[in-house]
Amino acid sequence: MTGQRLDGKVALITGATGGIGAATAHLFAREGARLVVTDVHQERLAALAEGLAETGADVVAACLDVSSARQWDRVITLVGDRFGTLDVLVNLAGILDWEGIEDTREEAWNRVIDVNQKGTWLGMKAAMPLLRATGNASVINTSSVLGLVGSGAAAAYQASKGAVRLLSKTAAVEYAGRGVRVNSLHPGVIATPMIQDLLDEQGDEQADIARTPMRRAGRADEVASAMLFLAGDESSFVTGAELVVDGGLTAH
Numbered sequence: 001m002t003g004q005r006l007d008g009k010v011a012l013i014t015g016a017t018g019g020i021g022a023a024t025a026h027l028f029a030r031e032g033a034r035l036v037v038t039d040v041h042q043e044r045l046a047a048l049a050e051g052l053a054e055t056g057a058d059v060v061a062a063c064l065d066v067s068s069a070r071q072w073d074r075v076i077t078l079v080g081d082r083f084g085t086l087d088v089l090v091n092l093a094g095i096l097d098w099e100g101i102e103d104t105r106e107e108a109w110n111r112v113i114d115v116n117q118k119g120t121w122l123g124m125k126a127a128m129p130l131l132r133a134t135g136n137a138s139v140i141n142t143s144s145v146l147g148l149v150g151s152g153a154a155a156a157y158q159a160s161k162g163a164v165r166l167l168s169k170t171a172a173v174e175y176a177g178r179g180v181r182v183n184s185l186h187p188g189v190i191a192t193p194m195i196q197d198l199l200d201e202q203g204d205e206q207a208d209i210a211r212t213p214m215r216r217a218g219r220a221d222e223v224a225s226a227m228l229f230l231a232g233d234e235s236s237f238v239t240g241a242e243l244v245v246d247g248g249l250t251a252h
Contacts, residue, residue: 005232007032010083012075014066014123015093017044019192020142023220024090024227029057031228033088036079038064040093066093066119072126079130086130088231091120092142094160101155109156116160117167124171128180135179140230141168143184145246165242172240181239183230188246191217213248 011028015021016037025037029052037052039045042063049061060082062075079086094116097108120141131137146154147161168184175182189208209217226245229235244250 005031005228005234006088008034009087009231010034010036010079010085011088011090011231012036012038012079012086012127013090013092014038014064014119015142017041017048018092019220020187020190020223020227021090021092022048023224024092025052025059026055027221027224027228028088028231029055029059031232033231034058034083036060036062036075036082036086038062038066038075038093040065064093066091066123067114069122069126072122076126076130079127085134086127087134087137089123089127089131089137089139090142090227090231091123091140091164093119094142096154096157098154098157100153104155112156113160113163116157117163120164121167124182128175131180132175132178136233136236137180138231138235139168139171139180139182140227141182141184143168143186143242145186145188145244145250147184148186148242148244148250169240176239181230181235183235183238183241183243185223185226185230186242186244186246186250187218187223188212188244188249189217190220190223190245192220211249212246213251216247218245218247 011033016025017039045061049059052059064075065071097112141164143164144161146158147165165184168182172182223245226243
C-alpha cells in the first residue's frame with residue numbers, strides 16, 4: 001500500500017459499514033490514511049476493519065452510537081490514546097424515514113434528528129480539540145440533496161439534513177482561523193442499501209433516476225472520491241462549501 005493524498009493523516013469515519021462509508025474507508029486507506037472506523041453494527045464493523053487491515057491499513061474499530069455524547073467521548077479518547085492526533089472527521093452516520101409531516105411519528109422524528117443532526121454536532125464538539133491541535137484539519141458533514149431541495153416526503157430526514165448544511169457553515173466560520181475546515185457533502189441518488197428498497201419499489205419507472213439528468217444512480221466510490229478531495233490538502237482553501245454529488249439532480 002502506497003500512501004499519497006492522505007499520507008500519515010488520521011481519519012475517523014462514522015457509519016463506516018454502509019455503502020458510502022466502506023467505500024470511503026477503503027479509498028482513504030489506499031491513500032495512506034490511518035483509520036478509525038465506527039458504526040453501531042459490531043459484526044459488520046469487525047469485518048470491515050479486518051478487510052482494511054488485510055490491505056495493510058493501520059485501522060482501529062470502535063462501536064459508536066453517534067447520538068450519545070458519552071460514547072463520542074470514549075471514542076475520541078481512544079483516538080488520542082492510539083494515534084495522538086486527528087486530521088479528518090467524516091460524519092457519515094445517518095438514518096432515513098420516508099414519512100411526511102402528518103404521518104411521521106414523534107419517536108421516529110426524535111430518532112432521525114438525534115442521529116443525523118445531533119450526532120453531527122456531538123461529533124464536532126467531541127473531536128474539535130484534537131482537530132484544532134493539528135492546525136490543518138478537515139471535517140466533512142454528510143448532508144444530502146434533500147438538505148437543499150424539498151421532496152414532499154421524509155420530513156424528519158429533510159429537516160435533519162438541512163440543519164447539517166447550516167451547522168457546517170456556521171462551524172466553518174467559527175473555525176476558519178483555527179486550523180479546521182468544515183464542509184458539507186450532498187449525495188443524490190446513490191446505489192446503496194439505504195435507498196435500494198425505494199429504487200426497487202419504483203420498478204421500471206424509477207422516478208428518482210428519471211429526475212437525474214445523467215439518468216443513472218451514482219456509485220458509492222464516486223461519493224468517496226468527493227470525500228477524498230475534501231479530506232486532503234488539495235481543498236485547503238475550501239470551507240463552508242456544499243459539494244453536491246448528484247448527477248445534476250439539483251441543477252434544474
